[in-house]
Amino acid sequence: MDAIYLVTHSYERDGADEIKIIGAYASRRDAQLAVQRKRTFVGFSDHPRGFHIDRLEIGRDQWSEGFVTEPPPRRASTKSLRRANR
Numbered sequence: 860m861d862a863i864y865l866v867t868h869s870y871e872r873d874g875a876d877e878i879k880i881i882g883a884y885a886s887r888r889d890a891q892l893a894v895q896r897k898r899t900f901v902g903f904s905d906h907p908r909g910f911h912i913d914r915l916e917i918g919r920d921q922w923s924e925g926f927v928t929e930p931p932p933r934r935a936s937t938k939s940l941r942r943a944n945r
Contacts, residue, residue: 864890865913868897870906874932887912 866881881897884890890912897903898910915921 860885860917862914862916865915866890866893867911867913868903868906868909869911870909881910883915887914 864884864887866884867878868881869876869878871877881893884893894910894912898907903909
């Protein structure tokens with residue numbers, strides 16, 4: 860086996876990404892079958908286009924660069940919301 864197929868499900872909720880790992884599979888076909896099984900589950904069925912299948916080569920770095928951390932979105936304070944509603 861030189862690769863696996865990683866199935867994830869993601870969508871945006873309240874301005875943040877929700878990501879779930881469904882599983883890792885030996886073939887693309889097995890990954891597609893997993894998506895079909897989960898598509899009707901509560902939560903997943905609300906976001907049917909949120910499934911992703913990625914082929915990952917075994918024994919290779921999947922991320923070869925550094926990273927940047929983004930701060931979470933700022934939420935308006937109650938005080939600023941009251942001012943905006945005047």
